[in-house]
Each structure stands twice: as structure tokens, then as C-alpha cells.
Amino acid sequence: MLELQDVTAGYERRAPVFRAVSLSVAPGEAVGLLGPSGCGKSTLARVAALLHRPDSGRVIIDGTPAGGWRHRAPRAQRTAFGVVFQQPRLSADPRLRLADLVAEPLRANGRSAEVTETVRKLTARVGLGAELLGRRPHEVSDGQLQRACLARALVLGPRWLVCDEMTAMLDASTTAALVAVVEEYRAESGAGLLAVGHDRVLLERWCDRTVQWGGLGASLTK
Numbered sequence: 525m526l527e528l529q530d531v532t533a534g535y536e537r538r539a540p541v542f543r544a545v546s547l548s549v550a551p552g553e554a555v556g557l558l559g560p561s562g563c564g565k566s567t568l569a570r571v572a573a574l575l576h577r578p579d580s581g582r583v584i585i586d587g588t589p590a591g592g593w594r595h596r597a598p599r600a601q602r603t604a605f606g607v608v609f610q611q612p613r614l615s616a617d618p619r620l621r622l623a624d625l626v627a628e629p630l631r632a633n634g635r636s637a638e639v640t641e642t643v644r645k646l647t648a649r650v651g652l653g654a655e656l657l658g659r660r661p662h663e664v665s666d667g668q669l670q671r672a673c674l675a676r677a678l679v680l681g682p683r684w685l686v687c688d689e690m691t692a693m694l695d696a697s698t699t700a701a702l703v704a705v706v707e708e709y710r711a712e713s714g715a716g717l718l719a720v721g722h723d724r725v726l727l728e729r730w731c732d733r734t735v736q737w738g739g740l741g742a743s744l745t746k
């Protein structure tokens with residue numbers, strides 16, 4: 525279970541973006557979080573994936589409270605998450621070729637021996653042709669780069685996926701393809717998903733249940 529309990533978070537202690545938000549995702553469950561622009565969905569997604577330290581409250585991963593945030597999170601907790609953001613250009617290292625972008629988490633976790641086979645399988649799964657793997661981010665389209673970012677998010681076999689407006693910049697066919705990859709991965713791995721967005725039609729079709737921001741017990745402060 526991925527649990528957020530009474531989380532208050534933001535960027536200034538005296539003026540948090542939201543207060544006392546609680547949300548949980550069961551193993552294998554897909555939860556869509558809907559809300560208007562600026563309400564704090566991305567901030568919440570980052571807290572859930574241990575990328576942003578909340579001001580107060582708890583994040584509990586499979587029964588264990590988060591042991592830290594960002595690089596200070598214990599490795600086993602950090603690597604339990606695969607995260608895909610809205611804007612691949614902001615999250616992808618512009619110096620890396622796509623093959624290395626996908627492989628980087630394996631190398632960083634001492635699993636270099638798996639790189640060739642895993643990168644080949646995953647890039648095929650997300651629909652990235654071999655001819656693109658030697659290119660750098662500025663040499664591919666947003667959709668192609670987002671495919672690489674999804675492959676990277678899956679490369680360590682995460683138990684939890686956090687997709688923050690993953691498809692907001694993409695056309696309908698790329699959106700359908702990436703959602704299908706996530707669903708195939710979830711079906712075979714039993715991973716849970718928190719998908720954040722404002723496209724109600726997409727999230728209701730994609731997820732087991734959707735939660736509206738106002739239904740989280742959130743009190744917006746801005």
C-alpha cells in the first residue's frame with residue numbers, strides 16, 4: 525500500500541500549497557487524481573514519490589514510513605518508484621543518448637550487466653526504434669522523448685508508478701500507446717499507479733478509480 529497521511533506541503537513553510545491531504549493506493553490499483561491547474565497535484569505526486577519533502581504528515585510505502593526524501597531516501601524505497609513527468613525535456617539529461625537515458629538507473633544501482641538486454645526489451649516495448657537510441661533529447665520529438673522517459677521509469681521494475689500529466693503534451697495515438705505500455709507493465713508486475721491530470725475522460729477510462737482534489741480533505745491555501 526502507498527499511503528499519504530495528513531500531508532501538508534509546499535515551497536514556503538508559512539504558506540503551504542495544501543494542508544492535511546490523505547490518499548492511498550493499493551497494490552495493483554490505478555488511482556487517478558483530478559484537479560484544476562495550480563491546486564498542487566504535481567507537488568503531491570512528488571511527495572508520493574519521495575521527491576519532495578512535505579512540511580508535515582507521513583508517506584508510508586508497503587507498511588514502512590518514508591526514510592528520507594530525494595537522494596536521502598533509502599535506496600530500496602527510492603527504487604520502488606517509477607516516475608514520469610509532464611515535460612520530458614525538463615526531466616531528461618540533455619547530454620545523454622536515449623539508450624543511456626533509459627539505462628542510467630540500472631548503472632546507478634550496480635546492475636550494468638543487465639543494460640543491453642533490458643534496454644533492448646523496454647525500448648521495443650515503448651515503441652522506440654533502434655535508430656533513435658543513439659540520439660540525444662534535442663534530436664527527437666517530445667513524444668519520442670517521453671517514450672524514453674517511460675522506459676527509464678520502468679527499468680528497475682518499480683512497484684509504484686507515479687505519472688504526472690504524462691500524456692499532456694502528446695497526441696492521441698502516442699497517449700494511447702504509452703497508457704497501454706503502463707497497463708501492460710501493471711498487469712504483469714502488479715504495480716500500483718497514481719496518475720495525476722486534469723483530463724477526466726482519460727483518467728476515468730484509464731484508472732480503477734478517480735479522486736477529485738477537493739475530495740481529499742485538502743484545504744487549499746493559495
Ligand SMILES: Nc1ncnc2c1ncn2[C@@H]1O[C@H](COP(=O)(O)OP(=O)(O)OP(=O)(O)O)[C@@H](O)[C@H]1O
Nearest residue numbers: 535541559560561562563564565566567568722746
Ligand atoms: N518549485 C516551486 N517553487 C515555488 N512554488 C512552486 C514550485 N512549484 C510549484 N509551485 C507553486 O505551487 C502551487 C502548486 O503547483 P503544482 O505544480 O503542484 O500544481 P498542479 O495542480 O500540478 O498544477 P498543473 O495542473 O498546472 O500542473 C502553484 O501555486 C505553483 O505556482
